[in-house]
Amino acid sequence: MVVRSRFAQVRGHGSARSGAAEHWRMKLTSYALLPLTLFLIGLVVALAGEEHPTIAATLGQPYVALPLFFFVFVNAVHMRLGMSEIIEDYVHSKLWKTAAVAGNIFFSYATAAAAAFALLKLSIGV
Amino acid sequence: MADARFARRLPERPLSPHLQIYRFTWTMAMSIAHRVSGAAAYFAAPLLVLWLLAAAQGPEAYATLSGIYGSWFGIIVLIGVSWAVIHHSIGGVRHMVWDATIGMDRRSRTLWAQGTLAGSVLLTALVWLAVLIWS
Secondary structure, three states: OOOOOHHHHHOOOOOOOOHHHHHHHHHHHHHHHHHHHHHHHHHHHHHOOOOHHHHHHHHHOHHHHHHHHHHHHHHHHHHHHHHHHHHHHHOOOHHHHHHHHHHHHHHHHHHHHHHHHHHHHHHHOO | OOOHHHOOOOOOOOOOOOHHHOOOOHHHHHHHHHHHHHHHHHHHHHHHHHHHHHHHHOHHHHHHHHHHHOOHHHHHHHHHHHHHHHHHHHHHHHHHHHHOOOOOOHHHHHHHHHHHHHHHHHHHHHHHHHHHHHO
16 A cells, blocks of 8 residues: 555656647657758759759659658647647637637648648659 | 726826837847747748648649749748848847856847847848859
8 A cells, every 4th residue: 555645656757638648749849850951941942043853853752752741740749739739829819729729730831741742742743 | 097087086197117128239130030930930830841842742732932932022031031040040049048047148148149140041041042153
């Protein structure tokens, strides 16, 4: 039988809720995004002013499309977490908060899905 | 806010401080700039998606998009977006350094905050210089 109180059993073991996981995910995505963002900026600079055939051919290359895939999905998670932090800080009415949180999730993953679709189309060349 | 009915009965008490009360510090300014640039990049994400979609769609769609992105208005927006992304990225590096408890003293943290702004302006200028030379 455990005689210690329930509080004593959990004290010092961290939060029982999702805050720490959210923080960790934010850190993880931000670290992953650093090289991916550098890649994206380099790619856009290299492709600026090029004609369509070059653009389509380059974006369809696996070594270009794959990092862009990573960027798009890691970025979607980062976007969702970052914007939800802003919503939690500024939106307090229950209705607006629910709408904003839902809209944020839709927006983050819809942009990622659209980008992934474009990258797939460019890679497979349909 | 105190209700008007009680205004005469309540003594004047200090309200909780807000932005206009605090003395300007660089770390405060860059904290705000980090959030603003992050939100700007968030709403600019469709610009990247549209670029990819237009490239996937075909030459006509891509030519239309290039016309819009390459117009003076498009270039101004893209300069702003690139600045936001670069600023937010350097801000991320700053947070990474602070997470490692490096540069936490007053002088270093101000330097890091100032460096974020200076670095972001410099890097954005370099990126657009590269675009100018490349294309």
